[in-house]
């Protein structure tokens with residue numbers, strides 16, 4: 001793999017929040033090109049000092065993202081071993097993580113949610129075709145680059161973030177805490193991480209999107225979460241049966257029975273059409 005080698009300096013500005021083993025900061029990347037200084041706003045993901053032994057997995061995640069490019073995949077500028085710190089430099093996506101956005105906004109239209117779901121399915125289909133497992137699909141790792149505004153006829157635009165530390169490297173309790181996003185097959189011994197696991201996580205993320213960013217199984221302890229899988233439970237179904245069916249199909253306890261990305265995209269297109277018809281039924285001319 002050819003690494004595009006360029007040097008850049010950056011400064012850390014403000015802390016924006018944190019992931020599992022990282023903290024995210026807004027920063028500024030400074031490039032010197034043809035003797036000119038270019039400043040770009042960036043997102044700096046810093047690996048926690050007490051998880052330094054994860055630094056290889058941390059860089060693996062970023063190199064996975066920088067080896068492929070797609071409009072719905074986050075752009076990773078590079079990594080820096082800045083002194084004792086392991087830092088991933090990413091494009092700063094304007095509106096940040098989708099779960100917080102949906103919680104804050106509370107009134108995102110169904111057509112926007114369907115559009116976001118379809119874009120996420122397109123990103124997954126791209127990874128699937130490259131036989132690349134993401135391993136951490138969830139609303140927190142879906143970033144909103146553009147808001148949808150039905151009145152302005154603008155549609156939202158999302159970017160899938162890096163997966164962070166590979167889930168199969170994590171302690172069992174950390175994997176348990178990722179229930180219901182993590183496929184049940186990852187709690188077997190040995191954990192089986194496959195493309196099918198991303199389909200399960202996509203189902204849980206659909207649930208988050210259509211529940212306004214609500215955290216599924218919020219405040220459940222690890223024992224209760226383990227039992228959720230142990231007794232083959234499903235998340236609370238939506239009143240919209242076609243959506244509920246799609247989520248249940250993605251969250252099939254048999255990995256091989258989960259629908260392919262192409263089927264998911266087709267089903268989402270059907271929901272979009274049916275939503276459109278319902279939405280505009282009132283305007284339909286009297287037959």
Ligand SMILES: N#Cc1ccc(Nc2nc(N)cc(-n3ccc(CO)n3)n2)cc1
Nearest residue numbers: 016019043090091092093094095096097
């Ligand atoms: N207020 C505010 C605000 C916060 C963040 C952004 N932008 C952004 N850009 C990225 N590339 C990644 C992230 N992340 C946030 C959590 C994670 C964990 O995965 N990533 N946020 C923009 C505005």
